[in-house]
Amino acid sequence: MSRQGGSAGPSHKAVEVGVTLAIALFGIIVILGSVKAGINWGAEGPRAGFFPFYVGLFIVAASAMNFRSTLREDDGRIFAEWGQLRQVMSMVVPTAIYVGALPFTGLYVASMIFIAWFMRWLGKYGWLTVAVVAIGMPVVTYLIFERWFMVPLPKGPVEDWLGL
Secondary structure: OOOOOOOOOOEHHHHHHHHHHHHHHHHHHHHHHHHHHOOOEEOOEEOOOHHHHHHHHHHHHHHHHHHHHHHHOOOOOEOOOHHHHHHHHHHHHHHHHHHHHHHHHHHHHHHHHHHHHHHHHOOOOOHHHHHHHHHHHHHHHHHHHHHHOOOOOOEOHHHHHHOO
8 A cells, every 4th residue: 555645644664663662662661670670690699680681682672673674664655544543542542541540440430431431432322221231241240250259359439438
């Protein structure tokens, strides 16, 4: 697929460069953390940062090779069209909000809102179906995990208020 007018979406090359740099940054963070933990040998053997340090070096070296390869090649392809990226982000952003809300709302309230949002927004289901599933799934999850298997799941203020 060739670039159409330059505004069809980000280029394949630009996305590869971005991902390569992000992975290299991860490798650098691993290296810095390893140095803080100690990368030499102690009396009892290698210190905590010894092996992660070399893994970080390997990640940075591999990223440098990928970066070099990416800069040499450019076939003009686009990575994805902007509309396709919007569709992906319409799933990624609410999911990230859900995960970020879990520590504050607990699993059950966050799941109710998450399920209801997707059923109504993407599925275009009626309100009765949305309510039954969005409330029913967390209730079933609670009964199975907390009551039957006795596995505590993250709770928030609503569950505390209900005494669960």
